[in-house]
Amino acid sequence: MSQNSNGTGHEHTSREEDNVNSRRAFFKNFGLFGAVAAVGGAAIYSGYEYQESKPGHDMVKVLTSDNRIVEVPRDQIKDVKVDTDQLQKQGREGLKGHRFVMVIDLSKCRNARKCISACQGAHHLRPYEYHINTLVMQESEHTAPYFMPKPCQHCDNPPCVAVCPVDATFKRQDGIVLIDNERCIGCRFCIAACPYSARLFHWEEPLMAESDKGKPYNIELNVPQRKGTITKCLFSSDRLREGKLPYCVSACPNGVYYFGDENQDAVTNGTTKETFRLSELLKVNAGYQLMAELGTKPRVYYLPPKNRLFEFKDEKDPVQETT
Amino acid sequence: MASEVNTDFLHDKKLDSIAADILRPVGITQGFIVWMGFLGISLLACIYAYYIQFDKGLIVTGLRDYISWGMYIANFVFFVATSLVGMLISSVLGLIGFKWVKPIARIAEIIAVAFAAIAGLVIVSDMGRPERLPYVFMYGRIQSPIIWDVTVVTTYLVISTLLYFLPLIPDLAISKGRMGHTPKWLQKTYEILAVNWKHTPKQYQILLKAVRIMLILIIPTAFAIHTVTSWLFAVTLRPGWDSSIFGPYFLTGAFVAGSAAVVIMMYFVRTNYKLDKYLTEHHFDMMGKLLVLVSIVYLYFNINEYLVPGFKMKTAEAIHLKDLFVGDWAFMFWSVQLLGLVIPIILLLFKFFRKPLSMFVISIVVLIAAWFKRLIIVVPTQDHPFLPIQHVPKAWMVYQPTIVESAITIGTLLLVIIIITVLVKFFPVIPIWEMAEEQNEIDSKSKE
């Protein structure tokens, strides 16, 4: 059973919190869909009811969403019923009062590609399917090459959303551009429209199609992925809902990413967790947007690759066979 | 088309001979069965190819994330383009008053109906989730050019069908009693479709009015359908598509493809059905002149489309243009421009080449070139997105159409041919009453 499959279960429990006693809050992080029993070979599978089990000291090991195995009393495990409609509704609505923004410091990126693997793990993607990709860039012949992580830019004037015929991709109030793979008809007009090559298409059955079968669709995680539909970077909106930084941002070992809220004028570094004024960061480092001249109004800012603390090495990637 | 119809021709003996000529090939013949059998079996293979794609996903095509539109979309553009000729010939030329288009008008409408009907199907073959087609109507966003395209393609198909059907009604009535050699069900179909046609002046009056409305309405619709199709590309930011003349560029290109298709079909009808009395060398001559005219206009737009960005050579445009002019696409690009445009223009300026057979050969080359031209418009632009293509399997960087993909594309072409064959074989391919009326007019004039 998958270890990454818990996003949906998670959310529901946190919403339930209000009307549950405080002890239950401790179990907030247990997504039952990711729960694995390691005792006595008894496997816990999704939707299993534990109501008839004895109260008290019968302990069971479960895998939490953050990959820890913990022991909990069996009677404390609750079957989390995830309401797909509710997930859709809150997913389309977005988080009120926020305008999420990402800052990528190119002077720190040394192509560790941890952001990519964290992202691919969370979203059940193959090694060559990128929501975020690190590109080797060189402006012109005599300028220095540098690494540029490239997620979806979550444009405020999104060309991809403008062309979608069925409202399958849309922009939320918090600025995030999402994709609803239960709506997408697979016409790929958005791929043609996106100047950042940020979108990808499931040409075949997605990597974990088999194990994700039957799981409720979480629009904010875009899992389960579906054949014949589009997928793309979602700014990890499932994590943002919990107040956590995106997968890529927290996985970076080099402090490349800052993520935050434009309304609060603050961004938090994913590696050091240090928080900065967004306006100041952009001002001091002369931040810029990627291809701003196209008028897409990206929500991702870049800080120029100057004063780098390391030497540029273009290592060949396993999947890469570039020209 | 005249606003008044002189129904004298109904009592003219010439009507009998014209009807006999035109109705002779109608019906089920041995050749028809063999031909349809061949088409049907080939189509089955193509349907199986589509089943594979439906089952496995678009992975069976050569399309990948970077070049995500390929043969299907090129084919769609080609189909829409070809279908536009219905508007050009029966409407524009007809309304201006060119009499020579009369026997060709129905052929043009058949092409329009067949290509427009299958164009919609071609788009479905490109969809990742074809079963969600109803979503387009349920959740349609009217800001999306795809919704505009769906709207105008549907409208165009309906108008073209009406323009095919309305002038056919008197012929269906005339055919009554002259169809002894055809199966009973076909005669019954004629009777139903003839909608109680009695050749009354009032009926002619209504018919002519209805046809006239449709002839006018089809002009903006046809302009819209291909302009909107061009916008599927032009509304994006990509170099090679980001062009403000894409609408007229596509439209004029459409007339080239469509005229060539009409010539090819004219030639088939003329030789197979022995209708050289109606589709004369004069008609081919005129079509040749028309083809030269539309080709020159299209050449003009080609020069605009490539010379202006080629003069400036903006970074992204330059990569694209170099690829076309001297790079990977150069061979196809120059072949298409020369064989599909420049050489036909030069040849067709001479009367010698505006003969049926040479016109037929030239038109086939023009039509094939037109198909590849669409491929050149669709694919090379995607070869070079703004940001580099990195860290993906090498196969993702080049578009290499697969057998499955080609089979599905051929399948759509077969469907077009099947529709054309059925319409040509089961219904009079040349308007009997219009021919008879014209003959009657000429005769009465010569008597005076």
Place this chain on the structure above:
Amino acid sequence: MIKRYFTLLLIVLISIRLSAQVWVVPAENDARKSPFAFDDASRKAGSEIYMTSCKSCHGEPGKNNAVPLVPPPPDMSSVRMQANSDGAMQYKITNGRGTMPSFKNTIATTDVWKVISFVRSFNDKYVQEVAAQAAGGASVANVNIKLNWLKEQNQIQATLSAPSKDKGILPVGGAEVKLFAKRYFGNLLVDEARNTDAAGVALFNFPKDLPGDSAGLVQLVVALSNEAFGDAKRDTTLAIGVPTYRPPLNEQRAMWNVVSKTPIWLLLAYTIAVFGAWGFIIYVFLQIRGIYRAGSEKNTESAE
């Protein structure tokens, strides 16, 4: 191949050069010791901090799965790591160097000691030396922080006090205090760290342009991090920020918005065009019915 070989050689040379540079820790810092004894609770708390802040580079302790950076981040169980004194570890975590980031503003001093407590659990031979108890006797639980907003100066005043054993409530002087504004993903350091004066007072400058919520409210966190007193925190919400309301980003009519937010001109143009065209089409369909009816009329002019 040769090119690749040279690249490899270069990498090796660089790493040798970099790792050869010794990270010098000032003697004073090197001698520092944890103010509390490491126990299961501190190890558990330290493990949680380690997992969120350190694991991404240093990997899981004992598994040697650190990220291959230059210089390589050592594994927690390695001899190289454990050779550091507690004080040296505390210094390195706090200040950072090169690729190792500084956690000065993100991990509180006490939490740093907890991380060290966790790291030491991978060393069987480790025996802890606890710092001698600081004088004064004030303890973590009873430091009291009061916050005032001095509006004219646009300053925040923090007053620290703690009850002592015999002299009643005394001001806490010489303690390092930090002021943060709460943001969605973390706490923003508003002004640099200050030391309280003899009266237990520290003054912070508050920026004039920091956005608050729609009423200008900003949640402030004052944190005391002092080995003598341990940690103390206080949350206060003050209407000190710039009132900020920004409308949702999907409010306006736009080509990219949902159908209900279609630009008016497009809505009109589309509707008129579709209804216009289909009006004529339906009219023509009705004409076909008209043709049918006209055929049934007894008409003398009928041809057949």
